[in-house]
Amino acid sequence: MVVGSVAAIGAGLAAIGAGIGIGQIGKGALEGMARQPEATNDLRTNMIVAAALVEAVALFAVVVSLLGNNLGV
Amino acid sequence: MSLKRIKPLLAVAFSVYICFFCNSSFAQETPHHEAASTEAPDHKKEEKFDVASTILEHIRDDHNWHLWGHHSVPLPVILKTDKGFEVFSGAQLVDEHHEPVVYNGNYPYKSFEGKIKIVNEDGTVNEEASKKVLDVSITKNVASLLFTVLLLIIIFVSVANAYKKRGVTSAPKGFQSLIEPIIIFVRDEIAKPYLGDRYTAFMPFLLTIFFFIWINNLLGMVPFFPGGANVSGNIAFTLTLALFTFIITTVNGKKHYWQHIFWMPGLPVPMKIFLIPIEVMGVFIKPISLTIRLFANMTAGHILVLSLIALIFILNSLAASALAVPFTVFISMIELLVGFIQAFIFAMLSALYFGMALEEHHEEELVL
Amino acid sequence: MLLEINPLVLPDPGLMIWSAIAFFILLFILGKFAWKPIMKAIAEREKGINDAIATAEKVKAEMAQLQSDNEKLLAQAREERATILKEAKDIKDKMINDAKEQAKTEAAKIMAETQQAIENQKMAAVIDLKNQVGNLVVEVAEKVLRRELANKPEQENYIKQLTDEIKLN
Numbered sequence: 001m002v003v004g005s006v007a008a009i010g011a012g013l014a015a016i017g018a019g020i021g022i023g024q025i026g027k028g029a030l031e032g033m034a035r036q037p038e039a040t041n042d043l044r045t046n047m048i049v050a051a052a053l054v055e056a057v058a059l060f061a062v063v064v065s066l067l068g069n070n071l072g073v
Numbered sequence: 074m075s076l077k078r079i080k081p082l083l084a085v086a087f088s089v090y091i092c093f094f095c096n097s098s099f100a101q102e103t104p105h106h107e108a109a110s111t112e113a114p115d116h117k118k119e120e121k122f123d124v125a126s127t128i129l130e131h132i133r134d135d136h137n138w139h140l141w142g143h144h145s146v147p148l149p150v151i152l153k154t155d156k157g158f159e160v161f162s163g164a165q166l167v168d169e170h171h172e173p174v175v176y177n178g179n180y181p182y183k184s185f186e187g188k189i190k191i192v193n194e195d196g197t198v199n200e201e202a203s204k205k206v207l208d209v210s211i212t213k214n215v216a217s218l219l220f221t222v223l224l225l226i227i228i229f230v231s232v233a234n235a236y237k238k239r240g241v242t243s244a245p246k247g248f249q250s251l252i253e254p255i256i257i258f259v260r261d262e263i264a265k266p267y268l269g270d271r272y273t274a275f276m277p278f279l280l281t282i283f284f285f286i287w288i289n290n291l292l293g294m295v296p297f298f299p300g301g302a303n304v305s306g307n308i309a310f311t312l313t314l315a316l317f318t319f320i321i322t323t324v325n326g327k328k329h330y331w332q333h334i335f336w337m338p339g340l341p342v343p344m345k346i347f348l349i350p351i352e353v354m355g356v357f358i359k360p361i362s363l364t365i366r367l368f369a370n371m372t373a374g375h376i377l378v379l380s381l382i383a384l385i386f387i388l389n390s391l392a393a394s395a396l397a398v399p400f401t402v403f404i405s406m407i408e409l410l411v412g413f414i415q416a417f418i419f420a421m422l423s424a425l426y427f428g429m430a431l432e433e434h435h436e437e438e439l440v441l
Numbered sequence: 442m443l444l445e446i447n448p449l450v451l452p453d454p455g456l457m458i459w460s461a462i463a464f465f466i467l468l469f470i471l472g473k474f475a476w477k478p479i480m481k482a483i484a485e486r487e488k489g490i491n492d493a494i495a496t497a498e499k500v501k502a503e504m505a506q507l508q509s510d511n512e513k514l515l516a517q518a519r520e521e522r523a524t525i526l527k528e529a530k531d532i533k534d535k536m537i538n539d540a541k542e543q544a545k546t547e548a549a550k551i552m553a554e555t556q557q558a559i560e561n562q563k564m565a566a567v568i569d570l571k572n573q574v575g576n577l578v579v580e581v582a583e584k585v586l587r588r589e590l591a592n593k594p595e596q597e598n599y600i601k602q603l604t605d606e607i608k609l610n
Contacts, residue, residue: 048410048414049414049417049418049421052370052411052414052415052418053366053418055370056362056365056366056369056370056418059365059366059369059370059373060362060365060366060369062369062373063365063368063369063450129449132449133448133449134453134456186448187448188448188453207454207455208453208454208455209454209455209458209459210455211459212455212456214456214459215455215456215459215463218459218460218463219459219463221463222463222466222467225467225471226467226470226471226474226475229471229474229475229476229479230470230471230474230475232475232479233474233475233478233479233482236478236479236482237478237482241482241483241485241486241489242486242489252479253479253483256479256480256483257483260480260483273480276476276480277468277471277472277476277477278468280471280476281464281467281468281471281472281476282464285464285467307453307456308449308450308451308452309452309453309454309455309456309457309460310456310457310460312452312457313457313460313461313464314460314464317461317464368450372449
């Protein structure tokens with residue numbers, strides 16, 4: 001269980017980074033949408049793609065946490 | 074961005090980094106086979122619900138396709154050892170309670186967490202001999218893979234026939250009208266923006282990879298028989314696809330592409346030398362990032378859904394399902410979206426890498 | 442020394458081989474029997490649609506051109522009609538005026554001639570009348586004188602009376 005929790009800390013920290021990143025993306029996209037409502041659709045698509053890319057980075061971190069131990073098994 | 078904002082980010086990044094080091098060093102001290110051997114009997118005796126092992130059992134590959142309860146479809150096991158090929162049923166590897174047992178083929182085989190190992194007389198793993206075993210079985214993932222191949226061929230050949238039969242002037246109908254916008258989406262949103270006029274040559278690859286990943290993602294979300302295998306959440310599958318992207322990128326690399334890797338133009342010589350290892354690493358990091366992105370996203374999705382369902386068993390009360398089931402439905406919805414987005418991103422980044430390789434001039438952007 | 446890697450992130454060679462085979466099969470079969478005809482059909486359809494749109498645009502432009510031409514023609518015709526009408530009216534007015542003038546002068550001429558004729562006739566009649574009256578007077582005077590002069594005493598009586606009267610006056 002101790003091994004698992006170390007991975008969990010790593011995953012949690014990665015989640016913080018991803019959270020900040022996705023928050024920034026959402027902020028930027030919303031500001032853009034507010035300024036240019038006609039570009040909403042374009043912005044939304046790009047926002048989702050960018051968020052997925054950032055999320056992937058967080059998941060890289062999770063995978064790296066997995067590399068070292070067995071997910072608590 | 075101001076320095077003030079960067080500071081906490083750096084702090085977070087550094088902590089994450091430190092954390093990985095802790096992880097790996099800690100893990101190094103725990104030999105894997107010891108943990109496995111002490112755990113296996115543990116698992117048997119303990120009736121207490123073990124969330125992690127249950128989830129892992131669901132997302133990993135197996136030689137039997139579990140249906141429900143004690144029913145499962147045995148799949149053919151194909152092994153290649155130094156004594157040649159060997160085929161037997163996956164049912165031979167488990168007893169009636171789905172616990173792994175030793176099967177005596179050319180060697181005594183036993184399945185450990187879905188991987189077939191050669192065991193010694195006393196039941197311990199013979200690591201030395203196990204390395205010689207090449208397992209090319211039709212496992213759960215392979216069966217699912219072949220099923221998706223069949224499904225895709227049926228769908229798209231029928232759609233292609235619909236075009237032949239109905240002609241191009243009439244509006245698409247039925248399945249055709251579902252597929253056509255997606256194909257046009259792939260062409261207009263993925264291929265054209267990154268490949269320009271040369272998109273036609275890469276369209277078959279991009280379309281195939283997009284639909285292959287997408288349908289595997291979707292089938293992975295189906296919890297019962299024909300679906301449920303975690304194919305796109307398996308690193309071998311994603312690595313293979315990423316390798317194809319890597320090979321095509323490398324083969325198509327024009328002079329400009331290689332120049333940017335080995336002798337970055339417009340920079341002082343020390344900087345050029347400094348950049349060579351980074352750029353060379355970048356070439357390999359790109360497919361690795363593709364691999365891990367898809368694998369991690371899909372696996373994380375499966376683990377999340379399974380964890381939410383497992384809440385019921387952890388809390389050991391039916392009341393928890395009132396919370397767990399709506400959450401699972403919600404996450405599943407998101408996973409459907411993620412399944413599409415990841416297929417889109419995989420195809421898009423592939424197109425981007427191809428575009429970078431094909432580029433004759435112009436600045437390129439580094440995307441991992 | 443490698444890390445003890447979680448089996449989850451350890452690619453399984455068997456599955457890799459199968460994935461590659463599956464992907465090749467898919468790429469080959471779909472590339473040959475699905476993507477090629479579908480892409481061709483979509484391209485053809487789009488070309489057809491684009492052509493149709495272009496044709497429609499062209500036709501529309503032509504229609505607009507025709508319409509504007511029509512309108513131009515119509516306007517021209519209208520203008521022409523207006524000018525013709527105006528001209529006709531002018532001519533009509535002129536004709537009427539001319540006719541009037543002519544009639545007037547003609548009438549005046551006729552009147553003048555008539556008056557002249559009348560005058561002449563009148564004059565002739567008057568002259569004739571004068572002549573006849575003169576003749577008649579002469580004849581009467583002759584007859585009267587002849588009778589008067591036949592009676593001599595009376596003449597002398599009258600002359601005497603006249604001379605008397607002159608004295609009175």
